[in-house]
Amino acid sequence: MYMHVPAPDAPAAAEMTFHHKLSIFLKDSNAYGNTYFARYFEWQGVCREKWFYECISRDMLQAEGVFITKHAQNDYLQETFPFQEVSCEVNTYDVRKCSFWLEFRFYADGHPVSVGRQQIVFANHAKQIAPLPELVLKRIKRYALKK
DSSP states (O other): OEEEEEETTSTTOEEEEEEEEEEOOGGGBOTTSOBOHHHHHHHHHHHHHHHIIIIIOTTTTTTTOEEEEEEEEEEEOSOOOTTOEEEEEEEEESOOSSEEEEEEEEEETTEEEEEEEEEEEEEOTTSOBOOOOHHHHHHHHTTBOOO
16 A cells, blocks of 8 residues: 655655555564564565555666665664554655665654665666666655755
């Protein structure tokens, strides 16, 4: 499930913010009932792929190159538990010719529970850094946080 929503109250408002909902299940938690920290990295990947597919390029630019995750980080703010719904907001920042950063803000019950970020670099099939197509850059910039 996704929505394209203007983000007037998002951090440093962007023209657009991508939203995706996730459900936490027993398989996502440890013996104490806390969500495994690794799930947030998994969810970053799910949200990143869904955002790129729905908002940027349905073919994932497979004919032109590959995306390389150069950096990934996650800061945990509050525990989550099975059967909670988690919503994720995705925005970009520091968009450049060949790379961009993604910011992931996760919420449960209206409270922030995690913030993550990834630096994504585009490369050709020979794994050489390459410029993103101009149309793709334009679309990515619509989700850019204004800093």
